[in-house]
Amino acid sequence: xxxxxxxxxxxxxxxxxxxxxxxxxxxxxxxxxxxxxxxxxxxxxxxxxxxxxxxxxxxxxxxxxxxxxxxxxxxxxxxxxxxxxxxxxxxxxxxxxxxxxxxxxxxxxxxxxxxxxxxxxxxxxxxxxxxxxxxxxxxxxxxxxxxxxxxxxxxxxxxxxxxxxxxxxxxxxxxxxxxxxxxxxxxxxxxxxxxxxxxxxxxxxxxxxxxxxxxxxxxxxxxxxxxxxxxxxxxxxxxxxxxxxxxxxxxxxxxxxxxxxxxxxxxxxxxxxxxxxxxxxxxxxxxxxxxxxxxxxxxxxxxxxxxxxxxxxxxxxxxxxxxxxxxxxxxxxxxxxxxxxxxxxxxxxxxxxxxxxxxxxxxxxxxxxxxxxxxxxxxxxxxxxxxxxxxxxxxxxxxxxxxxxxxxxxxxxxxxxxxxxxxxxxxxxxxxxxxxxxxxxxxxxxxxxxxxxxxxxxxxxxxxxxxxxxxxxxxxxxxxxxxxxxxxxxxxxxxxxxxxxxxxxxxxxxxxxxxxxxxxxxxxxxxxxxxxxxxxxxxxxxxxxxxxxxxxxxxxxxxxxxxxxxxxxxxxxxxxxxxxxxxxxxxxxxxxxxxxxxxxxxxxxxxxxxxxxxxxxxxxxxxxxxxxxxxxxxxxxxxxxxxxxxxxxxxxxxxxxxxxxxxxxxxxxxxxxxxxxxxxxxxxxxxxxxxxxxxxxxxxxxxxxxxxxxxxxxxxxxxxxxxxxxxxxxxxxxxxxxxxxxxxxxxxxxxxxxxxxxxxxxxxxxxxxxxxxxxxxxxxxxxxxxxxxxxxxxxxxxxxxxxxxxxxxxxxxxxxxxxxxxxxxxxxxxxxxxxxxxxxxxxxxxxxxxxxxxxxxxxxxxxxxxxxxxxxxxxxxxxxx
Amino acid sequence: xxxxxxxxxxxxxxxxxxxxxxxxxxxxxxxxxxxxxxxxxxxxxxxxxxxxxxxxxxxxxxxxxxxxxxxxxxxxxxxxxxxxxxxxxxxxxxxxxxxxxxxxxx
Numbered sequence: 001x002x003x004x005x006x007x008x009x010x011x012x013x014x015x016x017x018x019x020x021x022x023x024x025x026x027x028x029x030x031x032x033x034x035x036x037x038x039x040x041x042x043x044x045x046x047x048x049x050x051x052x053x054x055x056x057x058x059x060x061x062x063x064x065x066x067x068x069x070x071x072x073x074x075x076x077x078x079x080x081x082x083x084x085x086x087x088x089x090x091x092x093x094x095x096x097x098x099x100x101x102x103x104x105x106x107x108x109x110x111x112x113x114x115x116x117x118x119x120x121x122x123x124x125x126x127x128x129x130x131x132x133x134x135x136x137x138x139x140x141x142x143x144x145x146x147x148x149x150x151x152x153x154x155x156x157x158x159x160x161x162x163x164x165x166x167x168x169x170x171x172x173x174x175x176x177x178x179x180x181x182x183x184x185x186x187x188x189x190x191x192x193x194x195x196x197x198x199x200x201x202x203x204x205x206x207x208x209x210x211x212x213x214x215x216x217x218x219x220x221x222x223x224x225x226x227x228x229x230x231x232x233x234x235x236x237x238x239x240x241x242x243x244x245x246x247x248x249x250x251x252x253x254x255x256x257x258x259x260x261x262x263x264x265x266x267x268x269x270x271x272x273x274x275x276x277x278x279x280x281x282x283x284x285x286x287x288x289x290x291x292x293x294x295x296x297x298x299x300x301x302x303x304x305x306x307x308x309x310x311x312x313x314x315x316x317x318x319x320x321x322x323x324x325x326x327x328x329x330x331x332x333x334x335x336x337x338x339x340x341x342x343x344x345x346x347x348x349x350x351x352x353x354x355x356x357x358x359x360x361x362x363x364x365x366x367x368x369x370x371x372x373x374x375x376x377x378x379x380x381x382x383x384x385x386x387x388x389x390x391x392x393x394x395x396x397x398x399x400x401x402x403x404x405x406x407x408x409x410x411x412x413x414x415x416x417x418x419x420x421x422x423x424x425x426x427x428x429x430x431x432x433x434x435x436x437x438x439x440x441x442x443x444x445x446x447x448x449x450x451x452x453x454x455x456x457x458x459x460x461x462x463x464x465x466x467x468x469x470x471x472x473x474x475x476x477x478x479x480x481x482x483x484x485x486x487x488x489x490x491x492x493x494x495x496x497x498x499x500x501x502x503x504x505x506x507x508x509x510x511x512x513x514x515x516x517x518x519x520x521x522x523x524x525x526x527x528x529x530x531x532x533x534x535x536x537x538x539x540x541x542x543x544x545x546x547x548x549x550x551x552x553x554x555x556x557x558x559x560x561x562x563x564x565x566x567x568x569x570x571x572x573x574x575x576x577x578x579x580x581x582x583x584x585x586x587x588x589x590x591x592x593x594x595x596x597x598x599x600x601x602x603x604x605x606x607x608x609x610x611x612x613x614x615x616x617x618x619x620x621x622x623x624x625x626x627x628x629x630x631x632x633x634x635x636x637x638x639x640x641x642x643x644x645x646x647x648x649x650x651x652x653x654x655x656x657x658x659x660x661x662x663x664x665x666x667x668x669x670x671x672x673x674x675x676x677x678x679x680x681x682x683x684x685x686x687x688x689x690x691x692x693x694x695x696x697x698x699x700x701x702x703x704x705x706x707x708x709x710x711x712x713x714x715x716x717x718x719x720x721x722x723x724x725x726x727x728x729x730x731x732x733x734x735x736x737x738x739x740x741x742x743x744x745x746x747x748x749x750x751x752x753x754x755x756x757x758x759x760x761x762x763x764x765x766x767x768x769x770x771x772x773x774x775x776x777x778x779x780x781x782x783x784x785x786x787x788x789x790x791x792x793x794x795x796x797x798x799x800x801x802x803x804x805x806x807x808x809x810x811x812x813x814x815x816x817x818x819x820x821x822x823x824x825x826x827x828x829x830x831x832x833x834x835x836x837x838x839x840x841x842x843x844x845x846x847x848x849x850x851x852x853x854x855x856x857x858x859x860x861x862x863x864x865x866x867x868x869x870x871x872x873x874x875x876x877x878x879x880x881x
Numbered sequence: 882x883x884x885x886x887x888x889x890x891x892x893x894x895x896x897x898x899x900x901x902x903x904x905x906x907x908x909x910x911x912x913x914x915x916x917x918x919x920x921x922x923x924x925x926x927x928x929x930x931x932x933x934x935x936x937x938x939x940x941x942x943x944x945x946x947x948x949x950x951x952x953x954x955x956x957x958x959x960x961x962x963x964x965x966x967x968x969x970x971x972x973x974x975x976x977x978x979x980x981x982x983x984x985x986x987x
Contacts, residue, residue: 015928018905018954021947022924025906028949049925058928061936 015055023048056384069384073391080392084364088396090772091360095400097765098353099439100407105346107408107432108415109339112332118251119327120191124288126297127255127330128158130308131321138323138330140284143274144308148284151304154297155286159189162266162282164258167238169223177219178259179237181266187214189287190255196220197231197246205265211242214263217250237262255285255327274311285327298324338755341832345495345762348488352769354446355481357400359773361393361447362478363780390448397447401440408436418757420750479813482770482777486817486854487824489763489770493850494825495832496763498839499756501846505838506749511564512669514606518741519716520562521547521723522707523734530704533693539730540706541688544598546726552714557604558686559707560596562741564670565748567705568593573680578637579647579659591679592633593671596686602628602666604711612644612664615685619663626685627660633680634665660684674748675837709741716740755835767854771861778810779865789869790877799870806869810862818851825850890922890930891939892973895958895966898940902957904947905931931956939965 023044030040059069081088116122128148129138140148140160149158160183167179184205187194195217204212213235215224224230233244242264254260268280288297305322312320329336372385408431523543525536540558547556561567573589599615601607610631619626627648634643647659670678686692693704712719720738727736739747782789789802797805829841839846897903897911908931909922934940939962947953958966 014954017952019924019928021904021951021953022906022909024951049923051924054925054928057925058932061929061933 012055012059015058019051019055023051053381056381069387070391073388074395076388077392077395081395087360087364088399090776091357091396092399092403094353094356094360094769094772095396095443096403096407097769098350098357099401099404099436099443100409100411101762101765102346102350103404103408103431103436103439104411104415105342106435107412107430109343110432110435112335112339113343117327117331118192118253121287122327124156124290125190125327126286126288126294126324127327128284128286128297128301128324129322130305131323132319138283138325140282141273141308142268142270142280142282143311144304145280145282145284146270146273147307148301148304152286152301154288154292154300156289157185157189158284158286159183159186160266160282160284161186161254162268162280163256164254164260167262169235169237177261179262179264180254180258180260182263183266183268186285187263189285191287192249192252194246195249196228197244199246200265205267207267207269209265209267211237211240212245212265213237213242214246214248215244216248216252216261216263219261220247237264255283255331257331286324294324294326298322337832337834338751341495341755341835342758344828345492345759348492349762349765349769352485352488352766352773355485356769356773356776357396358446359478359481359776361396363776365389393447394444397443401443404439404443405431405436415758418754420747420754478777478780479809482773482813483817483820485770485773486814486858487820489766490818490821490850490854491824491828492759492763492766493853494821494847495829496756496759497846497850498829498836498841498843499752499759501839501843502835502837503749503752503756506674506752507745509670509674509838511745512607512667513563513741514711515741515745517711517713518605519710519712519719519723520707520739520741520744521710521720521727522705522737522739523727524736525704525706525734529731529733533690536704536706537688537690537693539734540693542730543708543726546729547708547710547723550710550712550719550722550726553710553712553719555600555604555711557601557709558598559601559709560686560705562707562709562744563605564745565673568671569595570672570679573633573636575651576637577649577651579649589636591672593679593681595681595683596692597683598686601683601709604709605669607669608667609664610667611642612662614664614666615683619685620687622687623689625658625660626663628664628666628683629662630666630668630681632668632678633682636680674745675752752835752837767857770854771857774810774814774858774861775865777813778806778862779868781809782806782865782869785869786872786877789872790874793872794874794878802869802872803866806866807862810858810866814855814858818854821854822847822851890926891934892966892969893920893922894927894930894934894956895939895962895969898956898958899963899966902955904953904955906953908956934962938962 026044026047027037027040030043031037035043117125119125127138129140131138145160149160152158162181164178164180167177169177182200184200184202187199194214197214200212200214203209215230220226220230224233230244230247234241235244236242248263252260266280266282268282273280286297288294292300301322301324309317309320332339372389376382376385412431523539525539530536530539544556544558547553561569570591570593573592576592577583597615599617599620602609602614609628611634612628614628615626627650629637629643637643637648638646643662643665646662648662649657650660651657666683668678669681671681672679684692708723710719710723716738723738724736727734785806789805792801792805825847826842829836833841893912894908897908897915903911905924905927909924909927912920912922931940931942935942935956938959940956941959942954942956944952945955
């Protein structure tokens, strides 16, 4: 067979002409035999048989015939869809939303929930440590870590690291980098091999061992141009000469996902641990022996834990817990619940979309029964009809997939832009190819199944005649789908409502501070340029004076941190001693938050002093140790007493613990973030003494932060440039960051807003899809029962009777859907209680709102087909049959 | 017409075209006449056969005016078709003689 024949098929037009010639010749012959032209034609038609079939069979002789046929089917399909544009648009849009939303969400949560971590056998890696109210993330102290490492049994290997810190590469062009401090067996325990060079040796992980480092792939590429001779090279790290011994693989990431450009041995002084309160804080990781679970490991570590606890100060004992959890849980902690909620929501949308598309295809199939029955009786072959139906369904699938890809990309971009910091992997989120491929397969398979549905009802013509009988089962299937849709939609609406109220509650709760007309400017003193308290204090005083001179600025306060969240000093309350009272026994008493402030802090933020007074400018210049405490702290330490004038020993590590005099009590202020319970708080006066400026918050590179809080009605944007120039007037090298107080609070509520926004998006999609589905079903019922309606109208039924007849079905479905939805909503909202704030999982108001919204949309969706039912003209409808 | 063996119809077509180029209608008529109306070729098998033969380059086709001046597609034998006809005829004679022998035995 010649290859050319594949493409050399004569056009269908030519074949038709050839057959027509044959037919005409037959007619002429019949005329010659004495028949009238009309009879001749009829006889010829009988003799000729099925011209279409002959043409099809002839075309079938060519190997390329199916290409032609498929092309023809596609043209027919497109034409058919074009004729029924509403159906086509609804199906394609539904498919696109279903595929797009699923793929986008899955691409985001996949890394959080399912994808394996870049460590060998990552399912056997666990994070091990102690938790305490003051340190919710598990940690270990050097004093017990090494004992555990020697004596533990559940792990194949047990290692530790000490977190990351900023470090500086000082040779040639200086660069700020992130250094991670790890134990020598850190990489082998995680199962990470090196791209080049070797891992640390044990003699390098001791206090005075040789200085070595491993560099990240990124640093190797950016700084060393991927040169092979980088191994053995000496770099100057924070002023020390350090030899590069290896390059990390490209996929390397720390268990916390923090950035790390350089890995250096943590060089803990083992012998010194546990002596005179020396304890290195570290994070332990273990590789479980095969078959051992995290829970088993935790119970196996119980003796070690008990022993460590016996060494701890008594007040800690009741609050410290042992925790062993998978590395994945450690990594994603609270993002996990969000991810599951998202995944649940998107599955709900997918379910609704699937129900819709199948409902639409079923309705279309029912509509086309007549067409197919006629074509079949005219001799179109079954295979040809099937291939045409499939082509149309597949066309829908393909268009839906294309749309889904676009929707997915757009949604993903929205997610990434909307997502707050702290959702792991968010910045790496890409549309996942595997997930998309899966969605494509699902779309095509369901297209094939539902697209060919009418074909499987064997006797099309009979069904068409007795359509009210057989149509009923199909209508029932659609009604079941619709009830499921409505109930899932209600669940989504209720969940979205709860999260929306959470986000609102978080932002509108009483914070205890003024939020309007406040601008914060945070300056960052680097370790190099501002090595001591004197220089920082001088800069701060100068800047404070200059800022006060800016027109429109009514007051300026300086603090090292700002409520309600972000950085805050916290310590346990149990160590604080009151003069004249015995030291408190028992537990830690929980946390207490504190900050450095200048005298105008309280007035600038609008915090009321309820007893005594705030700080004064005189105290600021003096040498007295004074403090102000919150009402919550006063209630804790001085129940029923007046704290003003009393003296406290704050039990600080870095001072010689003078007695602090309480000068006043301030109203409570929200601290510790928006969603958590507030803690007691005290304020220390930031005096003009260098020692007060030695401690403070470490910035990104270990420097110190000071936040200037300005009360001003001026436009924050205009103010920013003024502040910037004032800062530059003192020292152009000091970086400064602006935020209005409102922005700070808004950014704290980012995560709940993100959750609420996404779920609302899905809920809106679901409502829209359910409305389309409801509309479709009711319209379908109306078209099916047109004759019945016509007969009833002819027999004298009024409008109410018709409305009741058709509406009854719709109302029954809506009622059932809502009932099931309420049950579902109540049971699912309990699972994400932890995401809620200021609203209970079974909040009646939210549920009621969701029901009302769903009812409104449903009524709207039912209105159009019901109106059509009322307008049925009995004469026309009956004649049509 | 009852089921033709596919090869038989091909042979009849080739034989008919050996006399002169002819269109599909003419071929059907000729076969019917020559067989005294015993063999009636339906277009459902005729045209697939013609197109198959053409595809295999045993016959050729071109559009020409018919006897009553209408456009018709005329088929003619190619050299390859002529050779095939000769060998098929030999084969046919051998087969039919063999069948006749078998039937006479009975």
